[in-house]
Amino acid sequence: MPHPRFTQGWIYNLKGIPDSTEASRVIALALTFSALACLLVALRLGVRSRTSGAIGYDDIAITVSALLGVGYSATSVYQTRWGLGLSSKDFPEANVVRYSLVQYTGGPQYCLAILGFKVSLLASYLRVAGFNRTYARSLYISIALVTISQLVFTVLHAASCSPIAMQWDSSIEGTCIDTLSMYFALGGISLAWDVLIIVMPFPILRRLNLNRRSKVALVLLYSLGFFVTIVQAIRIQTIADLATYTESQAIIEWSIVEINLGVIIACIPTFRPLLRSVGRKIASSSNGKGSLHQQSNNAHTKVKTASYTHDSGKKGMFASVRETADKVVEEDEIELWDGGRGPLGQQRRASARVRADATIDDELSSASSRLDNRQITVSHEVSVQYGDEASVQKQ
Secondary structure (H helix, E strand, O other): OOOOOOOOOOOOOOOOOOOOOOHHHHHHHHHHHHHHHHHHHHHHHHHHHHHOOOOOHHHHHHHHHHHHHHHHHHHHHHHHOOOOOOOOOOOOHHHHHHHHHHHHHHHHHHHHHHHHHHHHHHHHHHHHHOOOHHHHHHHHHHHHHHHHHHHHHHHHHHOOEEOHHHHOOOOOOOEEOOHHHHHHHHHHHHHHHHHHHHHOOHHHHHHOOOOHHHHHHHHHHHHOHHHHHHHHHHHHHHHHOOOOOOOOHHHHHHHHHHHHHHHHHHHHHHHHHHHHHHHHHHHHHHHOOOHHHHHHHOOOOEEEEEEEEOOOOOEEOOOOOOOOHHHOOHHHHHHHHHOOOOOOOHHHHHHHHHHHHHHHHHHHHHHHOOOOOOOOEEEEEEEEEEOOEEEEEEO
16 A cells, blocks of 8 residues: 655654645645745845835745745645654654654744734835825834733743743643633734735725726735734634644645745735836837837837927917826826835925926927928926825926
8 A cells, every 4th residue: 555645764763654635735845835935035035126226124024924934835745754744543652742843943934934924015106105204203103012912922832831942842741821812812912013014005006196097906905914913813723623633734734824924915016016027018019100109118108298389479288288287297106115215205306306307398499490480489387296295396
């Protein structure tokens, strides 16, 4: 009778042939989700360095979270060698202590990995609303409170018994706190923070000068975080349903999914510039408009009027570029989410004005070159608005 995969020759101290094992599923989840999360983080860092020229605190936090997720996945794969995935009747008694020790080392990695992508999401919100002092202050407070709660959870997990070695060796005498109640209490707090973190950007999204279609797309994009909350709720339920300590593969599987899914979802919003660039190239090659099409897609301003006065003194409209107030070009608004080196400030608004003037001057210079021996006076007004603030520069 052939033995199941990852049993004979893989599990230490295994004497007989078990009926089945879940080790292959644990290994597949660990490798697949970790590889996907690391790939998306690498892509995120590439996009961010290309569009912004700098890596932000949210990028650092999500990178640390992904690395801790890799560590947790590696710990889980190693734990299969000590019997993870076996039923209690097939579990070698000699593996209990080492199995428990390996599982103990994975706990702090899990707690800190969860903290990483939560901090990353909160820090990314500063890119769109850092200019709003009240909202920015609430984000800083949330980051501090989430960090404190996760660190407390990590410490309690690592030192729930005295002496600490009692957590993986039950033969040692000592005392332990009620870990099951602790998991439920801290898990409930973590769920509450998840929901709060997910809904925090919605008020700002509602106030952005984007068309309805773009707003709905962004709301759906950031609503993906609810999947992480659902996964965490399922994980907490598997803890309640735990029959024996050695049958913890369901908890570990959901932990792997939760960490890496959080990293993946936190990375998705940063890919919008990449997708937009690919879309432009496809559209440009398909319609054959070339550089003119590319130039019109790269406009980052709202131009009210561009009027020309000929040398005869008669003022007329030679060219006019108009957009309604609702159709503010969305690239700059979305760039608040995707780019930048930190909270929105004077430097970002000044940069937007420079880009606006350069774009307008290029368009007007092209138009004026077609007039022979005529003196042209150019007057235009540029308005760049983010949320509640507007910066207007006249020339």
